[in-house]
Amino acid sequence: MIPIMVFWLAPLVYVFYLSFMEWDFMSPDKLFVGLDNYVYLLQNPAFYQSLRVTLLFCLGSVLPIMAGGLGLALLLGRSLKGSALYRTLVFAPWVTPTVAVSIVWSWILEPKVGLGNTILGAIGLPAIGWLQDPKWALVGVLLVGIWKSVGWAMIFYIVALRSVPTDMLEAAGLDGAGAIQKFMHVTLPLISPTTFFLFVVQTIDALQAYDSINVLTQGGPSGSTRTLLYLYYQSAFESFQVGEASSISIVMIAICVLLSVLSFTVSRKMVHYN
Numbered sequence: 001m002i003p004i005m006v007f008w009l010a011p012l013v014y015v016f017y018l019s020f021m022e023w024d025f026m027s028p029d030k031l032f033v034g035l036d037n038y039v040y041l042l043q044n045p046a047f048y049q050s051l052r053v054t055l056l057f058c059l060g061s062v063l064p065i066m067a068g069g070l071g072l073a074l075l076l077g078r079s080l081k082g083s084a085l086y087r088t089l090v091f092a093p094w095v096t097p098t099v100a101v102s103i104v105w106s107w108i109l110e111p112k113v114g115l116g117n118t119i120l121g122a123i124g125l126p127a128i129g130w131l132q133d134p135k136w137a138l139v140g141v142l143l144v145g146i147w148k149s150v151g152w153a154m155i156f157y158i159v160a161l162r163s164v165p166t167d168m169l170e171a172a173g174l175d176g177a178g179a180i181q182k183f184m185h186v187t188l189p190l191i192s193p194t195t196f197f198l199f200v201v202q203t204i205d206a207l208q209a210y211d212s213i214n215v216l217t218q219g220g221p222s223g224s225t226r227t228l229l230y231l232y233y234q235s236a237f238e239s240f241q242v243g244e245a246s247s248i249s250i251v252m253i254a255i256c257v258l259l260s261v262l263s264f265t266v267s268r269k270m271v272h273y274n
Contacts, residue, residue, distance in 0.1 A: 012253075019246035026240075037247040047248070049223050050231040053138065057227055058206040060142045061149070066198050068146065069153025077158040087158070091151035098148065102215035105144045106131065109216075134224040137217050141225050144212050149205075153198050160194035161187070192271045200263055207256060228252050 019037055021030040041047050072090060076083050093101060108115045109130035117127040130140035164187055172182050188195075210229050213219060219226035219234065226234075228248060236245035 015246045015249055018242055019250050021243045021246075023242040024240040025242055033243065037243045040244065041247050041251065046223065046226070046231060047228075050226050050228045053223070053225060054207065054227040054229075056138060057142065057209060058203055060138070061145045061206045061209075062199060062202045064142075064146050065149045065153050065202055066195065068150040069198070070157045072150065072154040073157035073161055076154070077161050087151075087154070090154060093148045094152040096148070098211040099215055101148055102144060102212045105140075105147075105212075106216055109140050109143075131217050132221060134222045137221055137224045141213055141216055144216065145206075145209065148212075149202065153202070156194050156198060157191065160191040164190045189272045196263070196267045196271045200260065203259055203263075204256060207252065228255075 018030075020032060020034055022033045022037075023030045076087050076090070111117055111127060111129045111132055114130070116130060120127060128136050131137050168186055168190070169182055172186050177185065207227075208229055209227055210233065213225055213227065213230055214233075217225040219230045229252065232245050232248040232252070235241045235248060
């Protein structure tokens with residue numbers, strides 16, 4: 001309880017206190033402004049743009065990571081020749097530092113000489129301004145996040161698939177179920193705890209995305225990749241508006257709590273534990 005109190009509860013209470021203050025990190029005094037920081041936040045168009053980008057980032061990363069992880073688990077989870085090597089290669093990006101991965105991908109997505117547009121040109125498609133075009137910048141950031149995390153989801157799904165009882169699959173086969181029916185009505189329900197775990201963890205991870213965005217786009221262009229966490233960073237450490245930044249962090253915590261409550265409510269009906 002002591003580490004929880006010192007490193008989580010106490011800072012949380014202090015940030016909540018700062019959200020009612022006006023402070024610039026340097027002034028010895030803090031000015032109490034009540035709910036002004038929250039009112040300003042709700043009137044700030046940048047907040048709504050960042051909230052939209054955050055939700056799009058969550059949807060665009062969590063679902064593909066889970067679907068890709070499951071697909072790779074089905075493909076590489078078997079005891080085939082070379083499967084262990086392929087699993088290692090797919091998982092390797094997860095243990096690679098995010099900053100290093102993002103730097104490499106910034107070279108790949110460079111619009112003039114990057115490998116991404118070189119491949120598109122080779123197959124007759126027009127070049128894309130991956131990280132410079134507001135329409136494509138978020139897609140570029142999502143590609144990096146999905147590529148880095150899909151192997152991590154794959155490992156969990158491989159373990160879950162191996163724990164599915166074979167006798168239940170055999171019984172379903174005796175009842176006339178085909179491969180797709182076995183997967184939909186036996187395998188998916190039995191691996192639903194893993195799916196729920198990955199959904200919660202990946203959603204929280206997506207809400208806290210910062211490193212790759214900072215390296216690849218710095219929240220641009222035109223705020224198209226600026227999430228709530230990056231807006232918090234800009235408010236706190238670029239504009240030195242500590243009260244405003246604290247109110248953003250409280251809103252983010254409220255969103256995390258709301259999503260967690262909704263997830264656990266839905267899980268009671270959809271998650272099946274053996």
